[in-house]
Amino acid sequence: MKVNVVKSVLKANDLIAENNRDLFRQYRTVALNLISSPGSGKTTLLERTISALKPAQQSVVIVGDLETSRDADRLQPHAYEVTQINTGLSCHLYANQIAQSARDLPLDQADYLFIENVGNMVCPGEFDLGENLKVALLSICEGDDKVAKYPTIFRVADIILLTKMDLIDVIDFDMDRVQSDIRKLNQEAPLMKISVKSCTGFDEWIQWLQDKRESSVGVKAKFVET
Numbered sequence: 001m002k003v004n005v006v007k008s009v010l011k012a013n014d015l016i017a018e019n020n021r022d023l024f025r026q027y028r029t030v031a032l033n034l035i036s037s038p039g040s041g042k043t044t045l046l047e048r049t050i051s052a053l054k055p056a057q058q059s060v061v062i063v064g065d066l067e068t069s070r071d072a073d074r075l076q077p078h079a080y081e082v083t084q085i086n087t088g089l090s091c092h093l094y095a096n097q098i099a100q101s102a103r104d105l106p107l108d109q110a111d112y113l114f115i116e117n118v119g120n121m122v123c124p125g126e127f128d129l130g131e132n133l134k135v136a137l138l139s140i141c142e143g144d145d146k147v148a149k150y151p152t153i154f155r156v157a158d159i160i161l162l163t164k165m166d167l168i169d170v171i172d173f174d175m176d177r178v179q180s181d182i183r184k185l186n187q188e189a190p191l192m193k194i195s196v197k198s199c200t201g202f203d204e205w206i207q208w209l210q211d212k213r214e215s216s217v218g219v220k221a222k223f224v225e226t
C-alpha cells in the first residue's frame with residue numbers, strides 16, 4: 001500500500017515536470033537542477049557562474065532550503081531574479097513548486113534557470129523538476145567513499161563536479177577510487193574538477209554550460225537576438 005502511494009506521488013510529480021519542461025522549451029530557457037549535500041558549494045558556484053555568464057547571458061534562480069532566504073540573499077546581487085522556496089520538513093523540491101515559482105520569473109529574459117535543490121544527496125535525484133540537465137556536486141571534503149554509498153544522484157547526473165579542488169593537498173581523497181565508482185554508475189556524464197577559490201576547472205564548466213545551451217535551444221543568447 002505504501003509503495004503505491006509513493007508511486008502515485010512520483011507519477012503526479014512527473015506529469016507536472018513535463019509541463020515545466022514544455023514551458024522552458026517555449027521560452028528557450030535552459031533549466032539546470034543542482035543537487036548535492038549541504039555545504040558542497042552550490043551557492044558559491046552559482047554566485048561565480050552567473051557573474052561569469054553576464055552580461056551576454058542572463059540567469060534566473062530558484063533556491064530550495066528548509067528555512068531562511070540566505071541563499072537567495074547571496075544570489076540576488078548576481079542574478080536577474082531569484083526566488084526562494086522554503087520546504088519546511090521536505091528534503092527536496094517538487095515539480096509543482098517549480099511550476100508555481102516559474103510563473104513569477106521573467107523566463108522570456110532568461111537564458112538559464114538555475115535550480116539550487118535542497119541540500120541532500122539522495123531525495124532530489126528521485127524527483128524530476130522538468131529541468132533539462134541535472135548537475136551533481138561532490139566536494140572532496142565529503143570523502144571519497146560517498147559516490148558508492150549514495151549512488152542516486154551520480155546515476156542520473158548529466159555532469160558531475162568535484163568541488164573544492166584547492167583543498168586536495170590537505171584532504172585524504174582517493175581520486176582513482178572516486179573516478180572508478182562514478183564510471184560504474186554513469187559512463188556518459190563529464191566529470192569536472194572545480195575550485196571557485198583557485199578557479200581550477202571554472203572555464204571548462206562555463207564552456208560546458210554555453211555548449212549545452214546552444215545544443216538545447218540553438219541560440220547563443222536571447223540578448224543578441226534580433
Ligand SMILES: Nc1nc2c(ncn2[C@@H]2O[C@H](COP(=O)(O)OP(=O)(O)O)[C@@H](O)[C@H]2O)c(=O)[nH]1
Binds near residue numbers: 037043044045119196
Ligand atoms: N576551499 C573552498 N571552499 C569553498 C569552495 N566552494 C565553496 N566553498 C565554501 O564551502 C562552504 C559552503 O558553500 P555553499 O556554496 O554555501 O554550499 P551549498 O550549501 O552547497 O550551497 C562555504 O564556506 C564556501 O565558502 C571552493 O571551491 N573551495
Ligand SMILES: [Mg+2]
Binds near residue numbers: 042043044116
Ligand atoms: Mg546553498
